[in-house]
Amino acid sequence: MATDAPNKPDEKPADLSPAAAFSEAERAAIYRVIHARRDVRDEFLPDDVPRDVLLRILDAAHHAPSVGFMQPWNFIVIRDAKKRRAAYAAFQRACEAEEQALEPERRSLYRSLKLQGIVKAPLNICVTCDRARFGATGLGRTQQPDTDILSTACAVQNLWLAARAEGVGVGWVSIVRDADLRQIFQIPKEIAIVAYLCVGYVAQAYRLPELEAKRWASRLPLENLIFEDRWGELVVSTNPP
């Protein structure tokens, strides 16, 4: 059995051989969490998320991969009701602008969607990326400078999955202007804002993505997304989604 203990520099690496693989139950659990994770909008309960649960979730985020092991993330944990109300007002302004940018025939469905739980969730988390944590570039970033942002997105996904495993819902809100978040939470200009998350226990979780259940979009067939050896060389199925 592989040990999960982190390697110390003088320790032998973890055994990744098939014989040391995770048990069937462990594999089933991770796929179940991946498939059961949902974006949660307004189904939040007011119950507080205990600190130990929150720390486990943030520790999962902190164990995400990062370019050059840069770990560029910070997590602004937001409980203050006044600040959350200010973030909600910023959401409302951005939402109106987004609605106007949509094709007219999609606007009424857009209006009917719940797209955030900023005030209802007991907790919000703003995940940021310090783009110069270990200098302007670094290992793996010279040619692809945005890999620091991508690393932070990996942390968000770890957070999201760990929260699901803990029975805690997470909703990502990107319908808000960067400048508004920066002002409300006093985020310096050299720090990038990657994600604004609503976090809390939930009354119920959708089985399907809510946007699928409400016919905004549907999941594309995986086989349409897999190419072989070059862009567009082989589309296994050409069925429309």
Ligand SMILES: Cc1cc2c(cc1C)N(C[C@H](O)[C@H](O)[C@H](O)COP(=O)(O)O)c1[nH]c(=O)[nH]c(=O)c1N2
């Ligand atoms: C970067 C990013 C940004 C956003 C989202 C996601 C991601 C990855 N999603 C959630 C998104 O709609 C959702 O993930 C998909 O609809 C798929 O549903 P599940 O996450 O599988 O439930 C999202 N949802 C929402 O209601 N308001 C929002 O502003 C956003 N913004």
